[in-house]
Amino acid sequence: MRVAVISDIHANFIALKAVMDDIRAQGATKIFCLGDLVGYGPAPREVVDIAMLKFEFTLRGNHDEAVTFKLPKQFNPVAAKSIFWTRERLKPDPQSGSHSFRRWNFLCKKLKDVVQVDDFLFAHGTPKSFYEYVDGIKAAKKVFAILSPEITTLLVGHSHIPVVFLETEQGIRVLNYDTPKLPKLREHRMIINVGSVGQPRDGDPRACYVIIDDETNEFIYRRVEYDVEEVVRQIYAKAGLPKDNAHRLRGGY
Numbered sequence: 001m002r003v004a005v006i007s008d009i010h011a012n013f014i015a016l017k018a019v020m021d022d023i024r025a026q027g028a029t030k031i032f033c034l035g036d037l038v039g040y041g042p043a044p045r046e047v048v049d050i051a052m053l054k055f056e057f058t059l060r061g062n063h064d065e066a067v068t069f070k071l072p073k074q075f076n077p078v079a080a081k082s083i084f085w086t087r088e089r090l091k092p093d094p095q096s097g098s099h100s101f102r103r104w105n106f107l108c109k110k111l112k113d114v115v116q117v118d119d120f121l122f123a124h125g126t127p128k129s130f131y132e133y134v135d136g137i138k139a140a141k142k143v144f145a146i147l148s149p150e151i152t153t154l155l156v157g158h159s160h161i162p163v164v165f166l167e168t169e170q171g172i173r174v175l176n177y178d179t180p181k182l183p184k185l186r187e188h189r190m191i192i193n194v195g196s197v198g199q200p201r202d203g204d205p206r207a208c209y210v211i212i213d214d215e216t217n218e219f220i221y222r223r224v225e226y227d228v229e230e231v232v233r234q235i236y237a238k239a240g241l242p243k244d245n246a247h248r249l250r251g252g253y
């Protein structure tokens with residue numbers, strides 16, 4: 001079975017549509033989403049609607065949590081402003097119809113913290129918290145230590161940086177996502193960061209996601225071009241959204 005693992009869409013519907021076209025072309029039949037459907041981008045309703053209809057499961061990211069529940073202190077002013085704008089777009093009211101209630105209910109109640117499928121574990125940040133990052137060898141070591149022995153592969157998002165951490169007898173190795181020959185799944189225990197669909201931060205503006213194939217044990221990173229300038233225009237057209245959210249898409253930062 002070929003499964004697409006996507007994360008951090010951040011209300012970028014145009015990037016999501018391009019990624020879904022690519023997923024179809026790659027022959028993946030299921031989509032697992034690791035969270036942060038919303039925040040930053042101009043199309044939260046459209047993205048949540050796709051998640052409700054098309055994704056096998058969606059995890060709760062810190063931005064999904066901030067929109068539906070409480071804004072945590074660590075959000076910077078730009079992220080916080082985006083959250084307030086997004087909350088206004090998503091909060092249900094009788095005038096916007098019953099679908100707005102279903103959408104809000106999905107965001108509040110249907111997102112999961114962690115999902116295990118066979119020997120694969122899926123989390124937004126780490127299995128312990130959607131705020132924590134696996135952002136280096138030290139953090140990866142801590143996370144490997146808490147994984148139960150039957151888990152061979154942990155897939156995460158949150159940092160928006162595609163990278164692989166490999167547990168070897170010599171210690172933990174960090175592999176760039178574009179390493180020419182990535183190891184096979186289950187050869188080592190691995191933490192795979194799938195990157196971000198809607199707001200890449202590794203200097204490459206193309207959307208990023210991963211396909212895993214549990215029969216061949218291959219996993220591949222996909223980079224997908226989308227119409228960044230159209231999303232920039234859409235963000236500029238929304239009075240309550242910070243302009244920084246647009247600029248950073250051009251540079252992928």
Ligand SMILES: [Fe+2]
Pocket residue numbers: 008010036061063158159160
């Ligand atoms: Fe995110």
